[in-house]
Amino acid sequence: MPIVSESPTPLVTAEHLRQFEEKGFFVLEGVIPQAHLEMMRTACVDLIDQIDERADEAGKPRTTKYFFSVWDEPQGANPVKDAARARVKEFVFSDLMARITQSLLGDDVYLSYEQFVVKAAEKGGTFAWHQDSAYVPFAHDPYLTCWCTLxxxxxxxxxxxxxxxDRAGTRDLVPHTKLEDDFDLVGYRGDDPGDAVIAPAGSIALFSSHVLHRSGPNTTTRRRRIYLPQYSSAPLLDSAGKPLYIAEPFLKDGKRVQ
Known part of the structure; x- marks a missing residue:
């Protein structure tokens, strides 16, 4: 199998790498193939429908902020999730993601976590300023978040x-506090609004797990759907050697494992 980095047209350029080093993030616009985009949209809608149906059956209100993984149940436990996982795997282990992750993480890459993040129409709520690494309860090297726009x-x-x-004043993990009556952690309470990512469907915002980021409410009449795979150069293991979420090898010595 060929080494991924031999592709003649790099997706991640020297300028992208410079921006990632200096700012912690950059955006690749419109790079997700249409077939993969449609597969992920289908998976997302099928799972939202299942979540809503279960809420209705339990007599509970439907959520306005959805975040759900397709890897968090064993094979066979949820046929809808099994079908979604089969679709999603074609993207997370694709040549596109191999080229991107190798450029930023090196020749060894693992899928560490993934989830859909969806804001309901007209009332999808906000997410507070945080670093993704704040949700990992043990010491670890920064990993890569791929914020994929559906x-x-x-x-x-x-x-x-x-x-x-430079505007955050740090590249390190900072202390976070938990919002009252919410799952969100908060790592910044300053008045800098941040740089908004304005991009078409099929784009990927790539950022370090040490970058502070937030999101605003959805005030439109349509859902806002994101798929969020995260990759690391080594498995995220706790002190007992147990993976926090996923530790599926993707690249080894620059060659595809998956």
């Missing part, structure tokens, strides 16, 4: 805002 993202529908390293 819809056009705008300030009106609750896009993500990044706080560059």
């Amino acid at each position: 819809d056009d993202v705008t300030e009106e529908n609750g896009t993500v805002y990044m706080l560059p390293y």
Whole structure:
């Protein structure tokens, strides 16, 4: 199998790498193939329908902020999730993601986590300023978040805002506090609004797990759908050697494992 980095047309350029080093993030616009985009949209809608049906059956209100993984149940436990996982795996282990992750993480790459993040129409809520690493309860090296847009993202529908390293004043993991009556952690309470990611569907905002970021509310009449795979150069293991979420090898010595 060929080494991934031998592709003649690099997706991640020297300028992208410079921006990632200096700011902690950059955006690749419109790079997700249409077939993969449609597969992920289908998986997302099927799972939202299942979540809503279960809420209705339990007599509970439907959520306005959906976040759900397709890897968090064993094979065979949920046929809808099994079908979604089969679709999603074609993207997370694709040549596109191999080329991107090798450029930023090196020749050894693992899938560490993944989830859909969806904001309901007209009332999808916000996410507070945080670093993704704050949700990992043990010491670890920064990993890579791939914020994949399944819809056009705008300030009106609750896009993500990044706080560059220089304006945050740090590249390190900072202390976070938990919001009252919410799952969100907060790592920044300053007045810098951050840089909004405005991009078409099929784009990927790539950022370090040490980059502070937030998102606004969805005030439009349509859902805002994001798929969020995260990759690392080594498995995220706790002190007992147990993976926090996923530890599926993707690249080994620059060659595809998956």
